[in-house]
Amino acid sequence: MTLRTAFGCGLVAFGPVVALFLVSCARYPLRIILLALSAFFWLVGLLISSLLWFAVVPLREQLAFGLVFTVLFQEIVRFLYFFLIQKVESGLRSKISVTEAEREPDTSVTTYAANSQADVDSDIPLVASKKAFLNHNLIAYTAGLGFALMGCVTEYIFLFSQLTGPGTPMQGSRPGAFFLLAALDSCFMSLSQIAWSVLLFRAYRLRKYLQIVIIIAAHLGLSTVSLVNDLALPAPELLCALLVISFFGFLAWAFFAAGGTVRPRKVARSD
Template sequence: MSLYTFFGCLLVAYGPILSIFFLYIGQNAQYVLLMVSSAFFCLIALLISSVIWYFAKAAQLIHSASIAYSIAVQEIFRWLFFLLLRRSEAGLNVVSANPHSPLNQSIFSFVTGFGYALTTALVSYISLLVESIGPGVMMCPSCPQATTFFISAATTSIFSLLHITWMMIAFEGFSSVRKPAGAARVAWVIVSHFGASYATLLNSSETIRYGCVYAIIICIGILSFSTALVAYSLKSRYQLAHPHSS
């Protein structure tokens, strides 16, 4: 049964992002390079968070504090990667399939968001996934009917999609951060990142019954709204590229 659990959780956690890679990103060398670059930035952010956690002895058992500085470091490196990509955007457009397309920035942000998503998914869940092979079973404290392996797999899958939408919204906001709409997008990314991350604390709560269900609902709600923002931005850019289309 443990082997079935392993492959089931593997597909739940990594199925969506692996599908995106093999069907879209893996077929373009430029996208693969962008993905690896953003994954490297995300890995540095996670490494710095780990160093902070190691030296902050007093806060090691306070999960809310660990989440706070980890998200802050990730968002700072998201902004730094945007600055790097902005400087190389002209060259990336030249070698892209459609050099003059207004959708290129959205495509680049999607690919770099995938790099963030893949890195965080591997780092946060791979060790727990390996433990699912063992003879023991870890039940979720807030949902005793479900295993921690499955709840964490579902959370990992949702966060993978969230990181993609967050990157696309953040890049749109950084490009026009001096405008109210741009600043609002950046604020939404930061606030929703904190909200979704803190919602996962409900999974380990022993006082809130079905806390894992509430956590997943909150994350799906944030994902839905973020997806709507991305769809609106893509629609605006498409109308800019095809002004005479109906």
């Protein structure tokens, strides 16, 4: 029974994130590379926070201490990932500018951008605009997906170990409800990572400092509120509801910030 519960809750926690990976990244090698790179950055942040937690002996038993610094280090490595992408874009732009300057102009041939539309559709990144050499929204989404996958894995490991032990007593009128709520918390917290990456990358690029503070504060606040799981009912249910509401709020914000619209697109027809 506990093993079936563990796999069922695992599908709840990992299902949406894995589905997004299979649909949007699995077929594109460059996106997988960027996703793996973002996951590596996330692990570096977790390693640094773990070293800090291990070094500060008096506060090892305080979950809030480790949680706050883990979130802060996650945001630091997210910014470092963005900074690395900006450096890559700058280097690519300089390289292409030098190449185009050395190339002899040919008026009989129409010169396009460094990539064709087929390149954009087939794999990651490049767009035809000289102002935005890379597709920042796609890179931010891929980075957020890497953060989401690693966050979901680390959050669910403890839950999985508790569920698959030699004996797990289920107490109360709703046995196993806590595990389902914990899986839902992991699911929506990991999905929020994608929206936060899209919003933060845009805020970093446009230097919108107020948005940066709001998003990081929301990440820190939601992570800290998760400590109420130790309290009695209905604290876990309220936490799950809060995570669901906040996720859809950030999802809508990220959708419109990335240029999305609810209006139907008009398709030009040529007869």
